[in-house]
Amino acid sequence: MPGVMRLVTHLKKHQIPMAIASNSFRKFVNIKTSVNRELFNMFDNVTCGDDVKNFKPAPDLFLAAREAIGNPPTVQCLVFENSIRGIKPAKNANMKVSFTIWVPNPMIAELYPDNNSADEIIFSLNDFDPTKYWLPPFDEESSSA
Numbered sequence: 001m002p003g004v005m006r007l008v009t010h011l012k013k014h015q016i017p018m019a020i021a022s023n024s025f026r027k028f029v030n031i032k033t034s035v036n037r038e039l040f041n042m043f044d045n046v047t048c049g050d051d052v053k054n055f056k057p058a059p060d061l062f063l064a065a066r067e068a069i070g071n072p073p074t075v076q077c078l079v080f081e082n083s084i085r086g087i088k089p090a091k092n093a094n095m096k097v098s099f100t101i102w103v104p105n106p107m108i109a110e111l112y113p114d115n116n117s118a119d120e121i122i123f124s125l126n127d128f129d130p131t132k133y134w135l136p137p138f139d140e141e142s143s144s145a
Contacts, residue, residue: 001082001103003125005039006138012042014136017072019045019065021086023055044069056085059093066093078133080125084108087118099133 011018020040022029026048033040040046045068052060062079066072079090079100090100102109102118109121122128131137 001125003128007125007128007130008039008042010130010138011135016135017069018043019047019069021047021061021065023049023061023083023085025050056083057089059089062090062093078135081118084112091117101128 008018020029020043024032026046029046029048033046045065047061047065047068049055049061052058052064054060066077079086080103081087081090081100082103082105084102084104087100087102099119100117101120101122103122103125104112106123109123
């Protein structure tokens with residue numbers, strides 16, 4: 001996904017806890033992530049569908065992922081979701097989710113123009129502005145990457 005390495009590297013540099021919450025079973029996540037270990041090793045945790053009792057749209061994955069990174073005492077939680085099925089459970093996890101950002105395939109977004117409940121829609125992580133969510137700004141050199 002364009003911009004993901006820049007964003008994850010930036011968040012890691014600023015010690016922002018990060019987790020992945022995937023409906024997929026771990027064996028499939030391991031296959032998907034094996035081609036980019038450098039990226040996925042920056043996450044503090046990867047929670048998969050076989051780690052919880054209920055899949056999305058239940059909030060269990062988000063709650064388990066947050067617990068796995070030590071239930072950080074955050075005032076807010078920012079969720080990036082590529083699936084429309086993940087927006088509501090992220091908000092329903094009662095983990096002080098202030099914002100959900102949907103990063104969909106543009107063709108999928110056209111199917112749900114008014115029915116997604118995301119706080120923001122961006123079509124590339126290159127378009128994400130961390131300062132809009134009280135995070136440190138991107139460094140000058142990473143802004144042009």
